Amino acid sequence: MPAYQFRPMSAPDLPLVRNWLARPHVTEWWGDPEEQFGLVRADLNEPAMSQFVVTADARPFAYLQCYDPHLWPEGGLGRQPPGTRGVDQFSGEADMVERGHGSAFIRAFIGELLAQGTPRVVTDPDPANIRAVRAYEKAGFLKDRLVDTPDGPALLMVRNA
Secondary structure, rough: OEEEEEEOHHHHHHHHHHHHOOHHHHHHHHHHHHHHHHHHHOOOOOOOOOEEEEEOOOOOEEEEEEOHHOHHHHHHHOOOOOOOOEEEEOOOHHHHHHHHHHHHHHHHHHHHHHHOOOOOOEEOOOEEEEEEEEHHHOOEEEEEEEEEOOOOEEEEEEEEE
16 A cells, blocks of 8 residues: 555645545535535634545545544534544545555554544444445444434444554
8 A cells, every 4th residue: 555645635625625526436425515515615714623635655535534523512423532533534536446545544544643642533424335334444443333413324433542
């Protein structure tokens, strides 16, 4: 696997992320591209949300967001230990899907969080998104329980330090 870099996202990255959000393999799970782009763009100035463009060998190919789930209690992730972080991601480039990159870059990012003292990382893929669930499992996450979120049922997955 190549070395992955997590470059903090900035305004010049918005056209790239907008393009990715409109691709069929992303809209299948992230939904309406314009709605999602509005949320991603608004979160660019949200101090509790860190957004990254993931690169492999200097090629941008994925989006990752990391946040404090306590600040979004309506998200349905339940009580979590102080310091817990939530993550969501997608691979924007279709030729990078189903090649092991998802689990590899998630594992690299989460490993860094845990090394810095984060006690737990959570994520909540759609339970029908087998590809995402499998990638998170390969990155060390365990299935916890089904939860209700504003976007519908989700599978809470947990990775403890």
